[in-house]
Amino acid sequence: MTVKECYEQIGGNYCDVMSRLRTDxxxxxxxxxxxxxxxxxxxxxxxxxxxxxxxxxxxHTVKGVCMNLSLTDLFVAAEKMTEALRGRAEYGDDLxxxxxxxxxxxxxxxxxxxxxxxx
Amino acid sequence: MNRIKKKILIVDDSELNRSLLADMLxxxxxxxxxxxxxxxxxxxxxxxxxxxLILLDIVMPQLDGFGVLSMMNRTGWIxxxxxxxxxxxxxxxxxxxxxxxxxxxxxxRPFDERTVKHRVSCNFxxxxxxxxxxxxxxxxxxxxxxxxxxMIEILSHIxxxxxxxxxxxxxxxxxxxxxxxxxxxQKTSKYGLTAADIKLxxxxxxxxxxxxxxxxxxxxxxxxxxxxEEFEIMKKHTVDGANMLAAIPFRKNEALxxxxxxxxxxxxxxxxxxxxxxxxxGDGIPISAQxxxxxxxxxxxxxxxxxKEAYSPDTAVDMIVRGECGQFNPLLLECLLDIAPRLKTExxxxxxxxxxxxxxxxxxxxxxxxxxxxxxxxxxxxFERERQKFRFxxxxxxxxxxxxxxxxxxxxxxEWSAELLGLPVRISDPSENCEWNNIFPAEDFKKFLNDxxxxxxxxxxxxxxxxxxxxxxxxxxxxxxxxxxxxxxAREPDGAIGKIVDVNDETEIMELLEQKAEHDAxxxxxxxxxxxxxxxxxxxxxxLKGKRYALAVMDLDNxxxxxxxxxxxxxxxxLNIVAERMKENIRSTDIAARVGGDEFILFMEYxxxxxxxxxxxxxxxxxxxxxxxxxVSMGIATTQVCNGGYDELFRIxxxxxxxxxxxxxxxxxxxxxx
Numbered sequence: 001m002t003v004k005e006c007y008e009q010i011g012g013n014y015c016d017v018m019s020r021l022r023t024d025x026x027x028x029x030x031x032x033x034x035x036x037x038x039x040x041x042x043x044x045x046x047x048x049x050x051x052x053x054x055x056x057x058x059x060h061t062v063k064g065v066c067m068n069l070s071l072t073d074l075f076v077a078a079e080k081m082t083e084a085l086r087g088r089a090e091y092g093d094d095l096x097x098x099x100x101x102x103x104x105x106x107x108x109x110x111x112x113x114x115x116x117x118x119x
Numbered sequence: 120m121n122r123i124k125k126k127i128l129i130v131d132d133s134e135l136n137r138s139l140l141a142d143m144l145x146x147x148x149x150x151x152x153x154x155x156x157x158x159x160x161x162x163x164x165x166x167x168x169x170x171x172l173i174l175l176d177i178v179m180p181q182l183d184g185f186g187v188l189s190m191m192n193r194t195g196w197i198x199x200x201x202x203x204x205x206x207x208x209x210x211x212x213x214x215x216x217x218x219x220x221x222x223x224x225x226x227x228r229p230f231d232e233r234t235v236k237h238r239v240s241c242n243f244x245x246x247x248x249x250x251x252x253x254x255x256x257x258x259x260x261x262x263x264x265x266x267x268x269x270m271i272e273i274l275s276h277i278x279x280x281x282x283x284x285x286x287x288x289x290x291x292x293x294x295x296x297x298x299x300x301x302x303x304x305q306k307t308s309k310y311g312l313t314a315a316d317i318k319l320x321x322x323x324x325x326x327x328x329x330x331x332x333x334x335x336x337x338x339x340x341x342x343x344x345x346x347x348e349e350f351e352i353m354k355k356h357t358v359d360g361a362n363m364l365a366a367i368p369f370r371k372n373e374a375l376x377x378x379x380x381x382x383x384x385x386x387x388x389x390x391x392x393x394x395x396x397x398x399x400x401g402d403g404i405p406i407s408a409q410x411x412x413x414x415x416x417x418x419x420x421x422x423x424x425x426x427k428e429a430y431s432p433d434t435a436v437d438m439i440v441r442g443e444c445g446q447f448n449p450l451l452l453e454c455l456l457d458i459a460p461r462l463k464t465e466x467x468x469x470x471x472x473x474x475x476x477x478x479x480x481x482x483x484x485x486x487x488x489x490x491x492x493x494x495x496x497x498x499x500x501x502f503e504r505e506r507q508k509f510r511f512x513x514x515x516x517x518x519x520x521x522x523x524x525x526x527x528x529x530x531x532x533x534e535w536s537a538e539l540l541g542l543p544v545r546i547s548d549p550s551e552n553c554e555w556n557n558i559f560p561a562e563d564f565k566k567f568l569n570d571x572x573x574x575x576x577x578x579x580x581x582x583x584x585x586x587x588x589x590x591x592x593x594x595x596x597x598x599x600x601x602x603x604x605x606x607x608x609a610r611e612p613d614g615a616i617g618k619i620v621d622v623n624d625e626t627e628i629m630e631l632l633e634q635k636a637e638h639d640a641x642x643x644x645x646x647x648x649x650x651x652x653x654x655x656x657x658x659x660x661x662x663l664k665g666k667r668y669a670l671a672v673m674d675l676d677n678x679x680x681x682x683x684x685x686x687x688x689x690x691x692x693x694l695n696i697v698a699e700r701m702k703e704n705i706r707s708t709d710i711a712a713r714v715g716g717d718e719f720i721l722f723m724e725y726x727x728x729x730x731x732x733x734x735x736x737x738x739x740x741x742x743x744x745x746x747x748x749x750x751v752s753m754g755i756a757t758t759q760v761c762n763g764g765y766d767e768l769f770r771i772x773x774x775x776x777x778x779x780x781x782x783x784x785x786x787x788x789x790x791x792x793x
Contacts, residue, residue, distance in 0.1 A: 020231040026142065033135045060178050061133045064207040067228040068139055 001116050003027050010112035011073030011105070020070075027069070028116065034065055035113045040106050043081075047091070047099060056085040062102075074109045077102040125171035126151055127239065130159040130187065131205065132179040136230075140174055140205070143232045144239060148172075156182030160190050163200075170200055172243050175222070177206040177213060188220035197221040201246045203238060205230070288418055289325045291466055295414035297321040298462065302454040303410070310406045319378055320407045326379040327386045327411050330360025342426050354395050357387050381405040386412040391446040402448070409448050413455060416444050421466075432463045519619035523549075523571070523600070526613065530555065536619075540589070558588050567598060571615050574602040579612070584622065595626035639713040641691065642698035647720075650712035654722050654765045661758055668724050669757045669789075670765075671733065672772040673740075675717040676750035676784045685747070693717075696744050697751075704739045720769070729757065729789060737787050752779040753787035760791040 003024045007014035021027050043058035059082040066075035081098045126149040131137045134154070141150040151166065153159040156179055163170065177184035184204065191197040203224040204217045214225050223242050226235060300317045303310065312320075331339060334356055338349050345353060360383030364376050385399060385408030392400030420435035430438065436459050438444055440452055513520040519536040523529075530549040537544045542554055549555045550564060559567075563585045570581040579602045587596040600617025637649035645653070654670070661668055675697065682690040694717065701711040701721060709723040725732055733755060741749055754776025756768045775790045 016229075020229060021139075022232055030135060030139055030142075033138065037133070037135055039133070054180075057132070057178055057180060060207065064228055065133055065135050067207055068136060068230055070229060 001119060003031075003116065006031070006112050006116040007070075009115075010071065010109045012109075013070040013072050017070035030069060031113045032117050034069060034071070035110050035117070037062075037065060039065070040103070044099075044103075047095065050091045052085060052088050052091065056082065056088070059085050059102075062106075071109055074102075074105045077105040125149065125243070126166065126169045128153060128159060128162060128166075128170050128173045130154075130156065130173065130179070130184070131176040133176075136176070136205075139230060140235065143230070143235050147236075147240070155179045156184060156187040156190075159187050163191070163194075163196060167196065167200075172239060172246070173200055173202045174205050174226075174239070175202050177204065177208055177217070185216060185220060188217065188222060192221060199246070199250065201242045203242060288422065291418040291422075292324050292327065292411065292414045293321050294465055295417055295462065296324040296410050298458045298465065299410050299414060299451060299454050302457050303406075303451065306450065306454065312406070319374055320382075320410065323375055323378040323382055323407065324411045324414065326360065326364065327382050327415060328356065328360065329363060330356035330358065330383055332363075333359045354387070357384050358396050360384070378407050382408050382411045384408070386415060388412070389446045390448050393446070409451060412445070413439070413447050413451050417455070417462075418466075420444065432459065516618075520617070521619070522614065522616045523568075524614040525611075559585070560588075567600075571600055571602055572611055574612060574615075576604060581615070581617075584626070587619065589621070594621055594623040596620065597622045642694055642713050644698050644701070644719070645710065645712040647712055647714045650710055650720060650722070651765050651769075653710055654768075657722075658758060658764060658768070666724055667726070667757060667759050668722060669729050669733075669755050670768045670772050671721040671723075671736075671753050671755045671787070672714070672769065672776045673719050673721070673751045673753040673787075674776060674780060676752055676780075677748075678717040681747050689745075689747075693744060693747060693749065697740060697749065700740050700742070701736075704736050720772075725757075729755070730792075733787055733789070741785065750785035752776055752784050754779060755787060755789040757789070757791070 001009075004014045006012075007017070017027055018024075021030070039058045039061040043055055043062065046052075046055035046058055059078060063075060063078040063082045065071075066078055077098075081095075081102050084095060084098055127144055128151045129137050129140050130153045131140070132154055137152045137154075141152065144150060148171070151162055151170070153162055158181075159173070159175070160182065173187075175184045175187055182190075184206070188197065188202065191200070191202065197220075201223045202221065203226055204214075204222045205226050205228070206213065207228045208214075209227050217225060223246075224238050226238055297317060300312060300320060304312050304317070334353060338345070338352055341349070361380050364380045364383060367376060382405075384396065385404050388394035388397065388399045388404045388408060390401060390404070390409070392398050394404075416439060417435055420430045420438060421432055423429045436455060439447070439455065513533040513535065515535075519539065520533040521536065522531040524531070528548050528550060530546040532540070532542060532544050532546070534544060540558060542558075546552050546555050549559075550561065550568070556564065567581070567583050567585070570583055574581050580599065581602065582597065582599045584595060584597050586593050588594075589596070597620045598617060599620070600615040602612030602615045604612050637645055639646045658668065675693065678690065678693065681693055694713075697719065698711075698713065701719065705711055705721065705723065709721065711719065711721050713719050721736065723732065733753070737751070737753060740751055743749065754772045754774065756772035756775065758768065761768050761771050771790050775788050779786050779788050
């Protein structure tokens with residue numbers, strides 16, 4: 001699988017990331033880091049213990065990372081989550097579908113990245 | 120400016136974002152990373168001067184990006200280290216707030232390699248230029264002040280030397296003027312004098328007599344009273360001096376020139392209006408001229424001149440107050456009376472040389488003080504911090520740390536060292552100082568100073584070992600010093616810094632090891648290598664000293680049988696007894712060694728005949744030990760017959776020894792003798 005194919009599979013914008021980061025090698029290297037990043041775990045745990053501030057920062061980090069790597073689908077989900085959490089003190093049920101969507105996109109992305117780096 | 124490779128600090132809580140940026144920039148810069156604002160602030164404290172630029176995220180745990188910016192505002196770092204914000208936040212309020220707090224640029228995500236590189240290098244170059252400009256500016260200010268003070272000093276000294284004065288008059292007038300003015304502003308604010316004015320008037324006071332350069336020296340240096348005509352000429356120096364200053368093109372408006380002009384023209388006016396050249400009265404006379412006039416009179420009275428002896432300071436003050444030397448502002452007379460006791464001591468302290476530097480230093484400090492937070496101001500703070508660090512480290516290091524200056528010869532000890540040694544922190548003339556020489560013997564200290572003198576800028580470190588007397592104990596100490604050159608043109612260093620380390624234990628161990636390495640473990644005699652080294656050294660200048668030496672090589676006879684018959688322990692006893700007998704029967708200058716197995720050598724000096732000496736040794740060795748008859752075969756070679764080094768001597772002696780062994784054994788033979 002090429003990096004381009006990987007991007008197609010995980011719903012990312014290959015042309016955009018290529019124009020900014022310049023080489024496949026670099027893109028692949030940083031995709032690998034996305035798979036290792038602990039922000040999603042942190043987000044999930046923070047939501048469970050209702051630490052809304054920490055949850056916001058974690059979602060924000062996921063969003064920033066997606067932006068840098070043009071992971072469009074994951075970015076959209078992360079952005080919705082981030083905005084829902086911004087300045088928020090209380091947990092609410094409205095967060096559940098947002099998190100489920102984010103998690104779904106995250107797993108799809110990580111699966112795609114692992115397939116790429118397995119080669 | 121390029122001493123250190125420039126570092127960029129990347130502050131972002133996402134490891135991925137940091138490495139992405141690091142990846143883009145690592146080609147041109149060294150990268151330091153911080154995972155939150157608090158870590159970033161710690162790094163800034165530590166590496167302030169090395170960090171050329173900061174990339175700063177906003178949303179972070181512990182301390183966020185705005186927190187870092189506020190901290191940088193408080194410490195002043197924001198003025199010297201450019202900060203570029205990097206954030207996924209693109210809302211106007213965030214960006215505005217960052218700019219308000221002093222960020223220079225804002226890069227939003229996603230990062231584009233070209234954008235990041237371009238913005239970083241632009242901002243970096245811009246801040247570099249700004250720093251260079253600041254440095255240049257402070258250099259120029261410093262240079263200008265230096266030039267001004269220097270010019271004034273040169274001018275006034277020309278006048279003084281022509282005047283036959285000591286050269287101290289200008290300095291004295293300067294000090295008296297300053298003291299009078301400082302006292303005056305305590306008493307009244309009516310003259311509106313600021314600290315800067317006082318500095319200016321004191322500096323300009325040096326110019327008061329420059330007009331005298333136009334007066335013929337016969338009049339200037341006339342011992343007796345002036346004729347009325349001569350006095351008229353003499354009076355001209357006030358107007359002439361003022362005109363000289365007024366004639367300086369382009370600089371007419373400069374405060375120093377204006378003040379100098381007033382002082383020159385009016386320092387012979389009288390408070391009652393009877394002075395010259397303009398007959399000004401009371402406070403119609405500029406206050407600068409009033410003060411300098413009083414200072415001038417006081418110093419003239421207390422100094423020796425061609426036409427008079429020096430009056431004592433008390434007499435001088437009396438004469439002035441009684442109106443014998445002109446009429447002065449009563450307020451200024453009060454000031455004079457107030458400072459009179461201090462004047463006596465101050466004036467004896469003032470000397471040539473240091474003064475100009477002091478003044479420049481003050482002025483530059485003052486100027487720099489006005490612009491808070493500039494690079495130079497920060498350098499001073501940093502310097503002070505380094506000094507404190509150094510002092511702390513030297514105190515806890517447990518080593519004696521010193522600074523040596525050759526002219527005037529002084530030794531400065533760190534506080535801790537001084538306390539340890541029971542000496543003052545500062546020792547003048549250490550080479551002649553008894554207390555110091557008790558610790559560091561004068562002769563050794565001189566040797567070490569010579570070592571320092573021989574260092575060069577490319578090889579500036581001198582190291583030596585001496586026995587020092589530290590707290591009543593003789594201790595081997597290692598002294599390491601790095602020479603310092605104040606003037607790069609000078610060949611010899613003008614001082615050094617260094618430390619004294621206690622290496623007593625170390626040295627004792629080394630000596631023990633050395634001893635062990637040179638000696639044969641079984642018999643305690645020297646080993647063959649050590650003996651060879653020593654003997655070679657002696658032979659190399661034997662001829663020069665006209666001395667004769669003999670080398671005896673000997674081998675025990677029937678040693679193998681003794682071993683077989685009585686066992687190895689007994690064999691060892693025999694070797695030991697032979698070694699003991701050798702030690703007992705040689706002189707301290709002779710060398711005895713075990714070559715290996717049952718073979719020994721003996722190296723000795725002899726005068727005319729060798730045989731009695733050999734005979735005596737041979738007899739003392741071949742004495743029966745317990746049940747064993749000790750017998751040896753001995754071959755001898757002499758430096759008289761054999762030229763060449765130890766190896767040649769040994770080869771021949773060994774050969775002769777085997778001749779004996781092959782013959783009757785238990786005997787000796789000298790090569791070349793019958």
